[in-house]
Amino acid sequence: MNARALRWTLAARARLALALLSWLVLIVCAGEAQAQRTITVWHPYRGAEQRAFDQVLRAFERDRPGVSVQTLAVPFDAYAAKLEAAIPRGNGPDLFVDAHERIPSYLARRIIVSAESAIAAVPRTSDGLDLEPIALEAVQANGERYGVPLSLKCLALFVDEELWERAGRPSLDSLASIAAARTSLPTGAYPLVYYASNAYFHSAILHGLGGQLFDPQRGAYAFEGPAALESLALVQRLLADRVIPPEVDGASVTPYFRSGRAMTVISGPWLVGELGDARRYRVAVLPRVREGGRAMSPFVTVEVAFLASNAHAPGLAAELATFLASPEAARLRASVGRQVVATRSVWSEAELANDPVLAAFRRAANAGRVMPTHNNMRLSWEPANQAIRRALRDPQATRVAVEQGRRRYDDASRPLPAKRSALPLQLTLGALALALAFRSVQRARDPEFRAAVKRSVPAYAYVTHAVVIVALLVVLPLVLGATTSLYAGRDGALEYVGGANYWDIITARGGSLFASGTFYTVLLVTVLWTIANLTLHVSIGVVLAIILSRPLLKLRAIYRVLLIIPWAVPSYVTALAWKGMFHRQTGAMNAILAALGVEPISWFAQFSTAFTANVVTNTWLGFPFMMVVTIGALAAIPKDLYEAAEVDGATPWQQFRHITLPLLRPTLLPAVSMGAVWTFNQFNVIFLVSGGEPDGATEILVTEAYRWAFTRQAQYGYAAAYAVLIFGVLVLGTRLLERLTLGKQGGGK
């Protein structure tokens, strides 16, 4: 190559590089410009609400050329978790829609910012901001307003026009007047249907009687005292007078109303979508608790447009928040999305004012009470629910139930153990590590040891992947879990407390060791649960295996497959199916009992029946394993042993007792100890079938641990201590079983 050609080539390359560079710069700048005009919005809406929301956003874009709004409809279940994960990393939305109750939690995680600027831009009417005062109250925290309120959700009274007319158009002004309609309704129909055993629904009555579930001022549980007792007595009376049907849960309200068996139901806006055109109905405000008394007052949840921290376009996000609350947007959200919008001015317009459903919900919301946002509010639901359920089940125990609720709340919200210095632990661990290091160095110096290690290098290569996987999947979580148990805190804010969690659990926090819900009581239930299950699994499994092993049985293969199916179906599916079968009104169990002339049973009302329901379900799940193991073990018993025994004079029963059983033992024992561990930790069945009902009496250790971790303000440390104790109990238990069986084996027969 000559010099000229070389020069030409270099020049060409330089030009090419320059061109590429300028392109790159252009692309980056364009991207920058693009980013400034794009805004990301997350929302949990579906169906009509989503359509309305999209229309609003398109309107926003239309008014602002160059602005593009990207929306993401996030499934509701994972909504909060996704927000909490994405926003701090800068991958989150600029604006998102969620309920106001989450403000404290979002504030604690610093993923929302003040929305005062956006609220300031909201138009004013003659009497202040164009937003419902109750909605503005809801977004208030620490003297600032976080988020722009969009809509209100609360309970209202749905009235079945046809039944109401048949009942002679009774007044719906008070519970008493509704109750009076009972006699004029067709059989099977009730004057009122609602989820009576749920604290959210019960609160409406409680508020009407001047009580409350939770005192936001003091930040304290308040479901006690005369108002609480009176509210429970009121519902007990409604139940006793058959004004409301027994044992209605959230899901069974709709069928009642759709099938014309409820003159009125108390439900939320979601029922509108579920009803469709099934019944002619209207919506009214909730009735008074008694004639001349105060009206029932539901909790109000406000849907809020939140401004995310870490936003790419905070200005635009604030602008959008203001726009979402504007009359223009509110009109769309109300007419298309059927939302009870928080923008006041649109309600004076004819279209909305004349909408019977929305207007009624608005009236109900304005008579309601903002759901407190205090952190401990969420802790109140479980104790209150349990107290209400127990009181409704057993009116004699109302006072006890209420006291128990209080205790449960205190338990869950108890002051955290004192923070302690982790120094002693760190020192010990440090010293241990040092000793270990010292010892390793010493050993490494030993030439023999070194030679041995060198020889074993190929062996190490073979086991490395297994060791790494086991370490990552088994050892590490175990160590982390055990470490977590030394910490305490709520909502993920953990502090080192040493063994205080264990101390609290072991001493039942100073209370009676065998009170309901203590470690010992739950352990006792767990042991009972394990023994009951194993007994049934093994006996049913063995009997079926023996029947299936008969060579003369026809269609043996088909029976085997059929009997193994319960095992093959995922356990939660089975658990849910069985829960359905144990339902008081609609379950197959009570249908069978009814056919036999037995009174229907409220399966989850007493410990014995709820426990039985759990055991039945888990037996259904558990016997196939024992059966399969036994079939294998039976096939391994030589036929001539039976013949020898027969000739020796054994009856069939004696053959089973002296040959089959003892020879099944070696195979069954490992299966039994495995089954014991599985059953001991059988979360799905307990959680899904009884859910711990009644009053947490059927909880086992692992579901109890779950409750501490996930329904009692994420007390992970306490839950981890439970988990470590479960681990300890299981290790001890299996050791004991081993010891017992080894001892027996030596004894011969």
Added chain:
Amino acid sequence: MATLSLRSIRKVLGANAILKGIDLDVQSGAFVVLVGPSGCGKSTLLRTIAGLETPDEGSIKLDDKDVTRAEPRERDIAMVFQSYALYPHLTVRDNLAFGLRLRGESESKIKARVDEVSQMLGLGALLDRLPKDMSGGQRQRVAMGRAIARRPKLFLFDEPLSNLDAALRNQVRIEIKKLHASLGATMIYVTHDQVEAMTLADQLVVLNSGKVEQKGPPLEVYARPASKFVAGFLGSPSMNFTDAVVSDDSTSAVATGLRAPIDRQRFGALERGRKVIVGIRPHDVTVRKGESSAHGYRDGAAPTEIIVSVEVVEAMGFEAYAHGPVGGAPFVARVEATADALPRRGDKLALSVEPAHVHLFDPESGRSLEGAS
């Protein structure tokens, strides 16, 4: 001690008739051996006696009591299985005591019996062992002990020695014989091994495809087999069979390389030219010294002569077997095993046989022609 009588026992399993009408009488204190090849029905017959199988037809009487449909436990019979069928989870002591316990005997009586049996069989040191910790021979003895401990009316043995090695088998065989003598019990013993059959039996019952071929004292059965099957089954190496015809003067049966004298007293006057099967045991021939040569036999010159062209010689040490074809069929002759007398491959061996040792069978039925005419 008991008597047993079987009358026309029939048993069909699926499409196969396993037992085709068995009649058998067992005297009290007898040692009866059922022998036959695999699949002859001997084990099924034993299991039928035990009650583990029920016959389709026929009757079983034990001490004049009909037990055809009785459960095994109602028969008071003990059985020793081929696999021993010891209860693997029980010690020797408990294995021995098992049947007694089931019968609700008192513990003191059980202990006495177990001690007695363990002494008889030398099991004293093994009493606390589990079956898995013992050798085959020890297990075999425990299996016998378990049978003895109950003192049943009847002992059944189902090939009890087949899982032992040869040396142990011989030893245990003798022990069983002694045991029978000392207990004086009635025993029925199934085997496919003709040595066991010959040595143990008072009464030998040869079974073939579900039927009794011949029964009688073992030596009698051996000496005068009623059929070609029995003749071939007993004795090792087994009897030589050659297709032949009766000679013109009816004094011998003749085939290529064979002229066998016919004992008129036993066989009567056989029609000349009749086709017969000649059976001669390898042990019943003698080598005609000096005449084993290449020239073959001369008709009429020698009354009896067998010429074997030796193909293979098996020297066992104390004796030797020379193999070669005679009359188109393989023939084995026992010869002296001394090194200088040992025939070699290619030799023509001239043999003679006593008329008393010549067996004749009908080619069609396989039955012995003895006393036939």
